[in-house]
Amino acid sequence: MFYQQIGRRLGRSTLTDASEVPMRWRFFTTSHGSRPNIVNKRSLDILQDPWFNKGTAFSITERDRLDLRGLLPPIIMTLQQQIDRFMFDWKKFQVSARDGPSDNISLAKWRILNRLHDRNETMYFKILIDNIEEYAPIVYTPTVGLVCQNYSGLFRRPRGMYFSASDRGEMMSMVYNWPAEQVDMIVVTDGSRILGLGDLGVQGIGIPIGKLDLYVAAAGINPQRVLPVMIDVGTNNEKLLNDPLYLGLQQYRLDGEDYLAVIDEFMDAVFTRWPNVIVQFEDFQSKWAFKLLRRYRNSYRMFNDDVQGTVAMAGLLGAVRAQGKPVFDFPKQKIVVAGAGSAGLGVVNAARRTMAKMLGHDESSFESAGSQFWVVDAEGLITDERQDIDPDAQPFARKVKEMDRHGLREGASLVEVVKKVRPDVLLGLSARGGLFSTEVLEALKDSTSTRPAIFAMSNPTKNAECTPEEAFSTVGDQIIFASGSPFNNVDLGNGRIGHCNQGNSMYIFPGVGLGTLLSGARIISDGMLQAAAECLAAFMKEEEVVKGIIYPPISRIRDITPQVAAAVIREAISEDLAEGRRGMDVRELKKLDEDGTLSYVKKNMWNPIYPTLVYRDE
Numbered sequence: 001m002f003y004q005q006i007g008r009r010l011g012r013s014t015l016t017d018a019s020e021v022p023m024r025w026r027f028f029t030t031s032h033g034s035r036p037n038i039v040n041k042r043s044l045d046i047l048q049d050p051w052f053n054k055g056t057a058f059s060i061t062e063r064d065r066l067d068l069r070g071l072l073p074p075i076i077m078t079l080q081q082q083i084d085r086f087m088f089d090w091k092k093f094q095v096s097a098r099d100g101p102s103d104n105i106s107l108a109k110w111r112i113l114n115r116l117h118d119r120n121e122t123m124y125f126k127i128l129i130d131n132i133e134e135y136a137p138i139v140y141t142p143t144v145g146l147v148c149q150n151y152s153g154l155f156r157r158p159r160g161m162y163f164s165a166s167d168r169g170e171m172m173s174m175v176y177n178w179p180a181e182q183v184d185m186i187v188v189t190d191g192s193r194i195l196g197l198g199d200l201g202v203q204g205i206g207i208p209i210g211k212l213d214l215y216v217a218a219a220g221i222n223p224q225r226v227l228p229v230m231i232d233v234g235t236n237n238e239k240l241l242n243d244p245l246y247l248g249l250q251q252y253r254l255d256g257e258d259y260l261a262v263i264d265e266f267m268d269a270v271f272t273r274w275p276n277v278i279v280q281f282e283d284f285q286s287k288w289a290f291k292l293l294r295r296y297r298n299s300y301r302m303f304n305d306d307v308q309g310t311v312a313m314a315g316l317l318g319a320v321r322a323q324g325k326p327v328f329d330f331p332k333q334k335i336v337v338a339g340a341g342s343a344g345l346g347v348v349n350a351a352r353r354t355m356a357k358m359l360g361h362d363e364s365s366f367e368s369a370g371s372q373f374w375v376v377d378a379e380g381l382i383t384d385e386r387q388d389i390d391p392d393a394q395p396f397a398r399k400v401k402e403m404d405r406h407g408l409r410e411g412a413s414l415v416e417v418v419k420k421v422r423p424d425v426l427l428g429l430s431a432r433g434g435l436f437s438t439e440v441l442e443a444l445k446d447s448t449s450t451r452p453a454i455f456a457m458s459n460p461t462k463n464a465e466c467t468p469e470e471a472f473s474t475v476g477d478q479i480i481f482a483s484g485s486p487f488n489n490v491d492l493g494n495g496r497i498g499h500c501n502q503g504n505s506m507y508i509f510p511g512v513g514l515g516t517l518l519s520g521a522r523i524i525s526d527g528m529l530q531a532a533a534e535c536l537a538a539f540m541k542e543e544e545v546v547k548g549i550i551y552p553p554i555s556r557i558r559d560i561t562p563q564v565a566a567a568v569i570r571e572a573i574s575e576d577l578a579e580g581r582r583g584m585d586v587r588e589l590k591k592l593d594e595d596g597t598l599s600y601v602k603k604n605m606w607n608p609i610y611p612t613l614v615y616r617d618e
């Protein structure tokens with residue numbers, strides 16, 4: 001009877017036994033209503049076993065029975081939906097591969113690396129470390145952005161944990177589904193602002209995975225002790241809400257107290273299981289980024305490198321030196337910032353603090369430092385006339401009366417601001433590709449600086465405010481240029497090179513994590529982040545800086561990161577935040593001089609070497 005039904009669906013009336021049933025239907029006939037398989041595995045072991053793995057098709061009861069809750073994206077799919085997802089990705093790849101755009105080459109490279117990551121972590125990280133210049137743009141920006149945009153299609157084997165709005169009340173037990181007894185580093189996102197690509201919902205998991213790859217490659221954090229986390233509170237991205245193949249919760253984002261309750265529960269769960277863990281918040285939309293930082297930073301070991309302005313700070317100091325001035329001239333720099341989201345405001349906050357420190361560290365220094373910044377957002381120059389101003393932008397709103405004297409007003413356009421201010425630095429954290437148009441760059445030619453600096457910091461590549469070619473060809477050969485995603489240097493002719501620096505937080509966060517871990521600091525202070533930024537700035541030699549090289553090449557990331565970590569440790573000690581850790585209590589830590597601190601750091605970095613394995617029958 002059953003085979004006859006299938007026969008009818010296949011348009012044949014004579015199908016009578018199982019041998020005639022095509023494979024895809026046989027699966028259905030044998031599994032439907034039959035006895036369950038006994039498995040002697042649970043948790044990740046089952047996901048890694050191709051015989052038993054069903055991926056996103058595990059039901060909620062199975063996920064609970066087999067300790068799988070949190071190890072998969074929240075959606076439950078049927079086999080057919082899984083096949084549709086696979087086929088969609090397959091066809092898209094086929095079509096694009098024929099057309100040959102470079103995006104697909106980088107995605108294909110990502111797939112190859114990802115499969116290696118799933119098979120053999122030691123080999124994966126050895127390859128990544130030894131070829132970081134070639135592979136960082138694949139596992140990190142820009143390709144990671146493309147990976148997140150296509151994640152529902154690319155997803156194969158899960159990596160990391162997923163906590164969703166439907167897991168409220170369950171997180172404390174779910175966290176024990178993660179197999180590692182010790183976790184040192186968590187990178188968490190809620191997917192609400194992935195690079196400059198906006199709300200990508202659950203697909204944002206690619207970012208914590210990519211950042212943690214750099215923690216291992218640059219800082220030597222043990223890959224068995226890192227945990228990428230996605231907190232899925234829904235998405236406001238209409239395309240994803242209507243996409244039948246999307247892997248996340250198809251509901252609008254939680255907001256207000258409901259949202260905070262989920263994040264609170266997550267923080268409570270992970271710090272209960274791993275009290276010494278460090279949590280890096282990543283790519284949270286500006287609406288929540290500062291609020292969450294303020295909420296947790298005094299009670300948990302956490303930070304948010306996106307909004308604490310460190311990497312740009314290091315570049316700003318480098319730019320002063322490249323202009324041939326002493327670094328203490330930094331408080332005289334006129335800085336126009338395009339973008340008043342958490343990244344832009346994070347930079348102006350950090351830069352203002354640094355200027356104030358150089359000027360004397362008192363309230364009046366802080367006040368006067370504020371007048372070095374002009375912040376422009378989508379509505380133009382921010383002044384005290386702005387209606388409903390974001391409280392975090394308020395301290396940087398220019399006084400309209402003062403602006404009048406410069407011929408500027410509330411909402412003045414970026415080009416007007418650049419024309420009137422004639423800044424030393426034009427910094428873009430707007431997520432708007434091409435924002436530094438020819439007109440804006442032309443205006444920068446009148447900068448009062450002999451070497452104006454252009455920071456096109458938005459990621460990924462297509463979101464950069466301008467390309468280095470545009471900057472050098474319009475403003476002139478003498479400029480300093482940095483971008484968030486990698487670009488090639490520019491050939492200026494006659495053997496001269498226009499250096500394109502990569503100004504990316506990857507030079508900071510791995511060292512902050514490693515330094516915090518090895519110092520056992522209770523919390524992560526502004527001073528520790530400032531120490532990291534100053535260490536990065538000082539890393540560059542005078543002869544490099546005069547050539548316009550203000551950030552190291554990525555090939556040196558594993559040299560610079562231990563130094564950043566050592567600077568973080570020493571600052572944690574000086575602020576009395578260090579509590580030491582197993583094998584190095586705080587008294588011993590305090591006895592180390594600079595070199596001793598650096599060798600302590602290096603000794604504690606994981607290296608990709610195969611360990612000898614021994615089997616023991618318990």
Ligand SMILES: NC(=O)C1=CN([C@@H]2O[C@H](COP(=O)(O)OP(=O)(O)OC[C@H]3O[C@@H](n4cnc5c(N)ncnc54)[C@H](O)[C@@H]3O)[C@@H](O)[C@H]2O)C=CC1
Nearest residue numbers: 195196286339340341342343377378430458459484504505
């Ligand atoms: N290079 C690096 O290490 C880092 C780069 N970023 C990048 O910074 C960018 C911004 O991040 P968030 O602040 O979180 O984003 P956001 O979306 O919160 O802020 C964007 C800001 O740009 C402004 N904006 C939009 N259009 C504009 C226009 N036409 N003119 C002037 N301003 C305009 C918006 O009003 C808003 O203030 C992202 O692309 C991100 O990838 C973030 C952190 C580190």
Ligand SMILES: CC(=O)C(=O)O
Nearest residue numbers: 195283306459504505
């Ligand atoms: C680099 C980075 O963290 C960002 O673009 O958000």
Ligand SMILES: [Mg+2]
Nearest residue numbers: 195282283306
């Ligand atoms: Mg980020």
